[in-house]
Amino acid sequence: MLHGRQGSLHAPAYARPSSAPHRSGGHPSAPDAVTRSDAGATAEPGASLTPREASGPTSGFLPSLAPTDALPPALMPHVEACRSLAARYHHDGADVRPWLAQAFATWDPRGIEALAQASDIARDGAMSAVSMLAHAYRWGAMPAAPDAHALAAIELPAGLSAPLGWLAQRLGVPACGNLYHMLIANWRLPGCAPGSACAPATLRDGIERVTTMHSWLQGPMEEHLTATLRCLLLTEVAGAEMLPAVLRLGDAALRGDAGEAVALLHTLRAGVAEVSGVLGRYMRPQRIAPEAFLSVIQPHFGWGMAQDGVRLDGASGAQTATIQLLDAAFGVRRESAVGVMAMHARAYLPAAQRALLEAVDRRAPAVRSFVAETAGPEARELWNDCLASLHQWRRAHQKRGAMYLRTESASYHSVSGIVAKQDGPARAHAFERAMEEHVQETIEARLAVDVGAPTEDPRSRAAPSW
Numbered sequence: 283m284l285h286g287r288q289g290s291l292h293a294p295a296y297a298r299p300s301s302a303p304h305r306s307g308g309h310p311s312a313p314d315a316v317t318r319s320d321a322g323a324t325a326e327p328g329a330s331l332t333p334r335e336a337s338g339p340t341s342g343f344l345p346s347l348a349p350t351d352a353l354p355p356a357l358m359p360h361v362e363a364c365r366s367l368a369a370r371y372h373h374d375g376a377d378v379r380p381w382l383a384q385a386f387a388t389w390d391p392r393g394i395e396a397l398a399q400a401s402d403i404a405r406d407g408a409m410s411a412v413s414m415l416a417h418a419y420r421w422g423a424m425p426a427a428p429d430a431h432a433l434a435a436i437e438l439p440a441g442l443s444a445p446l447g448w449l450a451q452r453l454g455v456p457a458c459g460n461l462y463h464m465l466i467a468n469w470r471l472p473g474c475a476p477g478s479a480c481a482p483a484t485l486r487d488g489i490e491r492v493t494t495m496h497s498w499l500q501g502p503m504e505e506h507l508t509a510t511l512r513c514l515l516l517t518e519v520a521g522a523e524m525l526p527a528v529l530r531l532g533d534a535a536l537r538g539d540a541g542e543a544v545a546l547l548h549t550l551r552a553g554v555a556e557v558s559g560v561l562g563r564y565m566r567p568q569r570i571a572p573e574a575f576l577s578v579i580q581p582h583f584g585w586g587m588a589q590d591g592v593r594l595d596g597a598s599g600a601q602t603a604t605i606q607l608l609d610a611a612f613g614v615r616r617e618s619a620v621g622v623m624a625m626h627a628r629a630y631l632p633a634a635q636r637a638l639l640e641a642v643d644r645r646a647p648a649v650r651s652f653v654a655e656t657a658g659p660e661a662r663e664l665w666n667d668c669l670a671s672l673h674q675w676r677r678a679h680q681k682r683g684a685m686y687l688r689t690e691s692a693s694y695h696s697v698s699g700i701v702a703k704q705d706g707p708a709r710a711h712a713f714e715r716a717m718e719e720h721v722q723e724t725i726e727a728r729l730a731v732d733v734g735a736p737t738e739d740p741r742s743r744a745a746p747s748w
């Protein structure tokens with residue numbers, strides 16, 4: 283399991299996002315470390331992973347057990363409130379603040395003791411429920427009233443702020459929602475009992491039966507939220523299957539084992555193609571309607587208020603751990619505005635996931651050199667095939683994202699600020715332009731197979747068909 287919090291993988295708290303992982307000159311270098319124990323390892327590009335990092339966890343960046351809402355008694359009012367949230371929050375004229383303020387006016391400090399004794403999966407479940415309600419309180423209604431967007435600060439009721447603050451510190455994430463707790467660890471699958479083992483392959487096989495554990499929407503909009511959830515889960519299922527191959531590729535590079543590197547790159551090629559295919563299948567208006575995504579799905583993820591002088595984002599697509607893994611594994615530069623944003627987004631991943639990605643970053647230069655110089659032409663071809671699929675993912679996300687943002691009937695509130703508040707065509711154009719730089723960084727990570735610099739296939743610039 284990746285999001286456990288023991289040993290050296292547990293970073294203490296938020297507010298130390300790593301800097302972009304490459305220095306100027308195009309040579310990858312180690313990112314700033316999250317923990318002191320990591321800091322020592324950054325000195326050596328090929329440094330070994332800890333045993334826990336190298337074990338190749340089979341659940342990847344997914345929870346290792348099916349998410350649960352069987353929480354300590356102090357947190358059961360939160361679960362109950364989540365059950366009635368959608369009906370109170372998602373309709374015209376809604377305002378959940380008076381209800382939540384009353385329901386969570388007080389907090390018994392003994393609840394913290396119960397959380398301290400709880401299992402990892404129960405703590406994650408608590409963060410899902412508490413952050414869901416905190417975001418509902420922050421927005422008041424979904425869609426939110428215009429004045430909610432202007433809020434610079436908000437005082438949460440004690441029954442939300444106390445557990446949120448404690449959980450955030452314990453889990454090593456900012457004190458607001460994040461993609462992991464609001465979606466990746468917020469689902470139900472009939473046949474997978476909450477708190478029981480649920481392999482990634484089981485999740486994939488049952489994906490059309492997966493629903494949210496806690497939803498904030500009702501009616502047809504909920505179906506679009508469910509499709510968003512399924513898209514992200516399938517992406518992480520592919521990531522769970524690739525993570526052991528990424529870790530073993532690092533080992534193979536250290537040992538100079540070209541045969542194993544080729545075999546692992548075959549696995550990775552299939553995995554990245556799957557990630558690209560998932561986006562192609564789900565990010566379409568029929569499944570995730572632009573009005574739904576822009577008006578009531580993405581806005582609920584946002585936080586956009588400062589705490590201790592730091593503006594907190596909330597959840598965002600840039601927190602998709604598998605995409606983070608691929609950029610790290612293939613040494614994609616992250617110096618563009620979007621690249622820097624993606625590195626910043628890491629602060630919102632559970633601490634152990636963040637530490638693992640940093641370990642992959644540290645090894646990436648050695649792996650790249652091995653594949654480029656020693657592992658042979660087939661390895662280089664496979665490496666480039668992987669990057670071609672990642673490029674395809676980014677190109678589709680860019681073109682389709684722009685199509686979504688052109689929707690005039692919905693406003694958009696960029697988590698990162700990359701897309702300013704503008705009319706549809708202007709914000710779509712700003713998004714496409716910003717994304718283009720990271721698309722180019724992806725292309726630049728390709729290796730020269732024979733003679734000549736890598737070039738982009740011009741066909742991939744065309745807008746994808748629906």
Ligand code: HEM
Pocket residue numbers: 513514517561565570575598599600601602605620624676679682683684686687695696697698699700701713720
């Ligand atoms: C459904 C419509 C979508 C729209 C309109 C959209 C829009 C955006 C925007 C505006 C950003 C810039 C950061 C921000 O302001 O929040 C972004 C970044 C990102 N989004 Fe999406 N997104 C969509 C769906 C998705 C999905 C389904 C995924 C994952 C499967 C995803 C993954 C990412 C990632 C990884 C980034 C960081 C940039 C990168 O690594 O290329 N997005 N998206």
